[in-house]
Amino acid sequence: MSVNIMIADDHSMIREGLRNLLEIDGDVKVIAEAGDGDECLEKLKAEKPDVLLLDINMPNKNGLDVLKIIRKEKMNVKVLILTIHNEIEYLMSAVEIGIDGYILKDSESSVLKKAIFTINNGDTFIQPSLTPMLNSRMVRKESDKIKIESLTKREFDVLKLLAQGLFNKEIASTLNISERTVKNHVSNIFKKIGVADRTQAAVFAIRNNLIGVF
Structure with missing residues (x-):
């Protein structure tokens, strides 16, 4: 049984190329395409x-x-981010919102196919080259969380104001x-x-x- 795929990308040539690439073996079927976010959400619900x-x-x-709307509305679809962005900030944002997979557009077709079948089976797939960065950031994030929790409420308030550029006075x-x-608070922080x-x-x-946290 083939996996039904939808492609959301604003470049028609990329959508066409992906369709041709994925449908070669007959184990993947592209049933819909979208060129922007609004169209993507509409077709997700229909297809x-x-x-x-x-x-x-x-x-x-x-x-x-x-992705935020998909998760908020609990749509029953696996989401594979396919992007040019290899910066950890994009990956972390996607992970925090809730993705099933994340790979780069320069990946080989075998990696793309593997990612599709992996997430369709209920597992996650992250571009192998990005995994070390993700692990490192997750460790630092947990370490930062512990540090933040060690602050008193007053120290927390002082830190937020300090970060906004306010002087001690x-x-x-x-x-x-x-x-x-x-x-004294600044020293303790x-x-x-x-x-x-x-x-x-x-x-x-x-x-x-933390700056927008009140």
């Missing part, structure tokens, strides 16, 4: 493919926006505490999150999306 090959860069909702005024108390200065602390806060 109900087994696997969606999803590009990240698309108009009218990019691939990650589409401004932080003190905002939180209605003394400047000396702010200095540096020790707990393992940084040496305000710039590194700000980078830590931004990396962990």
Whole structure:
């Protein structure tokens, strides 16, 4: 029994090339195509493919926006991100939203086929060359989580304001505490999150999306 595939990519030549490549052996059937995010969501509901090959860069909702909606609405489809992006930030975002697979467009056809059948069988498939970066980032993410949890609520508030570029005097005024108390908090924050200065602390806060947390 063949796997029913839908391809979502804003380049028609890429969609055509993928269709020709995937349908050669008869074990994969492309039942729908979409050139943007809105069309992708509409056709997903109408065609109900087994696997969606999803590009990240698309108009009218990019691939990650589409993925969020798929997960929010609990659509019954396996999602394989097929993209040019090998940056860990894109992969981490996709993993956090919830993907079944993630491979690069320069992968060999055998890798693409393997990814499709792997996720269709209920397992996950991540581009092998990206796995070390993902593992490293996941370890750091868990380490950062432990560091964040070690902060008191006041230290957490000070860190957020520090990351927004406020000086100690401004932080003190905002939180209605003394400047000396702010200095003590900043010193404790540096020790707990393992940084040496305000710039590194700000980078830590931004990396962990703390600035918008209230």
